[in-house]
Amino acid sequence: MAGNVTSLFRGTAAHSPSMAALTREGDGAGPVDFCIPCNPYFPTPAMFDELASRLREIITYYPSSADTITSELCSLLQLPPQCVAMGNGSTELITWIDHLLVRESLAIPVPTFGRWTDQPMETGKRVDMFPLQESNGFALDLAAYAKFIRSRGTKVAVICNPNNPDGGFLPRQSVIQFMDAMADLDLIVIDESFLEFADAESEPSVVEDAVMRPNVIVLRSLGKNFGLHGIRFGYLVANPSLAGKVRSMLPKWNLNSFAETVVFMLKNHGKEYMESLHMVRRDRLDMARQLSALPGLTIYPSQGNFLFVRLPVGAEGTVVRDRLLTEHRILVRECGNKVGSSSRFLRLVVRPQTDVRRLVAGLEQVLYGSRKETPVPELSHGTGYSSGTAMVDRLVGSTNGAGMQGLAAQANAWPGQPVQAPQPVAAAAPQPSLPSVPQPRPAAASPYPAQQPFPAPVYPAPQQPAAASPYPAPGPANWPAPAQSPGAMPAQMPPAAMQAPAQPPGLQPAAQTGMPGMAGAASMGAQGGLTAAQVRGRTQPEPPPPQPSNGGWGAVGAMLYNQAG
Numbered sequence: 001m002a003g004n005v006t007s008l009f010r011g012t013a014a015h016s017p018s019m020a021a022l023t024r025e026g027d028g029a030g031p032v033d034f035c036i037p038c039n040p041y042f043p044t045p046a047m048f049d050e051l052a053s054r055l056r057e058i059i060t061y062y063p064s065s066a067d068t069i070t071s072e073l074c075s076l077l078q079l080p081p082q083c084v085a086m087g088n089g090s091t092e093l094i095t096w097i098d099h100l101l102v103r104e105s106l107a108i109p110v111p112t113f114g115r116w117t118d119q120p121m122e123t124g125k126r127v128d129m130f131p132l133q134e135s136n137g138f139a140l141d142l143a144a145y146a147k148f149i150r151s152r153g154t155k156v157a158v159i160c161n162p163n164n165p166d167g168g169f170l171p172r173q174s175v176i177q178f179m180d181a182m183a184d185l186d187l188i189v190i191d192e193s194f195l196e197f198a199d200a201e202s203e204p205s206v207v208e209d210a211v212m213r214p215n216v217i218v219l220r221s222l223g224k225n226f227g228l229h230g231i232r233f234g235y236l237v238a239n240p241s242l243a244g245k246v247r248s249m250l251p252k253w254n255l256n257s258f259a260e261t262v263v264f265m266l267k268n269h270g271k272e273y274m275e276s277l278h279m280v281r282r283d284r285l286d287m288a289r290q291l292s293a294l295p296g297l298t299i300y301p302s303q304g305n306f307l308f309v310r311l312p313v314g315a316e317g318t319v320v321r322d323r324l325l326t327e328h329r330i331l332v333r334e335c336g337n338k339v340g341s342s343s344r345f346l347r348l349v350v351r352p353q354t355d356v357r358r359l360v361a362g363l364e365q366v367l368y369g370s371r372k373e374t375p376v377p378e379l380s381h382g383t384g385y386s387s388g389t390a391m392v393d394r395l396v397g398s399t400n401g402a403g404m405q406g407l408a409a410q411a412n413a414w415p416g417q418p419v420q421a422p423q424p425v426a427a428a429a430p431q432p433s434l435p436s437v438p439q440p441r442p443a444a445a446s447p448y449p450a451q452q453p454f455p456a457p458v459y460p461a462p463q464q465p466a467a468a469s470p471y472p473a474p475g476p477a478n479w480p481a482p483a484q485s486p487g488a489m490p491a492q493m494p495p496a497a498m499q500a501p502a503q504p505p506g507l508q509p510a511a512q513t514g515m516p517g518m519a520g521a522a523s524m525g526a527q528g529g530l531t532a533a534q535v536r537g538r539t540q541p542e543p544p545p546p547q548p549s550n551g552g553w554g555a556v557g558a559m560l561y562n563q564a565g
Helices: 005-010 017-024 044-055 055-060 067-078 091-102 117-124 142-152 174-181 240-245 257-268 268-291 319-326 354-370 390-399 558-563
Strands: 031-033 084-087 105-110 126-131 156-161 187-191 216-221 235-240 298-300 306-310 330-332 343-347
Touching: 005 142, 031 343, 031 354, 044 055, 044 257, 067 084, 067 257, 084 091, 091 187, 091 216, 091 235, 091 558, 105 142, 126 142, 142 156, 142 174, 174 187, 174 330, 187 298, 235 240, 257 268, 257 354, 268 298, 268 306, 268 354, 319 330, 319 343, 319 354, 330 354, 390 558
Parallel strands: 031 330, 105 126, 105 156, 156 187, 187 216
Antiparallel strands: 084 235, 216 235, 298 306, 306 343, 330 343
């Protein structure tokens, strides 16, 4: 594999080669996977044995219709089926959201999941990218983001909570405030693909709020938290009109028989699933502690099942990635191809302690050689970023994602091939520059973005009286009412291990002793170490995993939906 590793990464349009491709190039066994962010503890060995015993039946016959599979999932999650659409992976749903509901522009903080930047540009939309700054620990200041959206005149806004790749978390009440302030947009998407791994709040999801609003979609993943990326299944939740619009475009058999089998197995394995989430959260803390002991490595607090890591000065991410793979059989996610990131950053998936010790030993050899004091300098041969699509790369630098008609047809142009200068879809205000190599934060700087009031919604005239609610009357009586989270958290909370800054105007202290907003936590270098409060954000000991009374999912599906995210 040593001679082919670079070509494996350069020869794929995705961020990394598939595990199948890596296995074919190796000795028949794949590397230890710190790249693909899925749950290592679920399904259980017994569940895999059951799937194996039914393999012939599963792959021989058609699955049931998507409606049947969706109905079973909704029964588990206690959601009305008319508010849910299941897709062949969350990327299928992102594609249809773009085609059906994004008219001309979409705003997204970067760095983030690449399909939120690339997909709209491939269909000629303008993508307004709001750079997250390392100087603020990659925190997303929702008020500043809302002001950016207003200044750009963006029609659709996306928030990933927790964000990929940094794991930054936003308290539920802050997200609700943002949805209120942006109530006049065409659409707001809250991507909660990794929320099951968060332990910031007992009920961090805004799913119940989304079904009562006219312009909100919540996107959820099943492959990540169930540890089954290869099955390709996810779902969205919205009011019946939005959910039905997406659902009507999906093929009748867009979900495969493996997805159906797993969904119908879940009701018997709720206890094991909740225990798996508990173990991932435990391993996240342990992994951060071990990595923080490496000199020059910076670990950012995360609420996902991964950690965002900045390499020491002089270390090039693509070199570290390639050497870990060829010399130690360890696969990591180098983040130079994420817009707003660089090759100095890695995203490392949380894995069991035995694997983490192997990762730490490999990093020590690659970064420091025989000397642990200073990293071994490596000449950079990577680029600042590469989306994996040549045309997208050429557009981002000069237009901040201004789309171009016919982009999809030109996306496969060879790098370096002359291309006609792109024409922005719409005139735009001056763009904030994307961050290049992150700069160290001044010692006196606050770890929080300056708080500003949310811009007021802009409604087209004529409009309803100012005192009227921007939302229509609630739907049928059997719709779930918005959940009121006890002790809702404020928009920003100070890290537990730091002195609390002055409370911004208009924010009230939290009514509970809980986790500070991880998105606002500052990055910590190796010398400062990491505490449990900074990594997990908890100020109380880790609670034991919930024990269902009936050996299944507890109160039907409420455990997954409410407690796990």
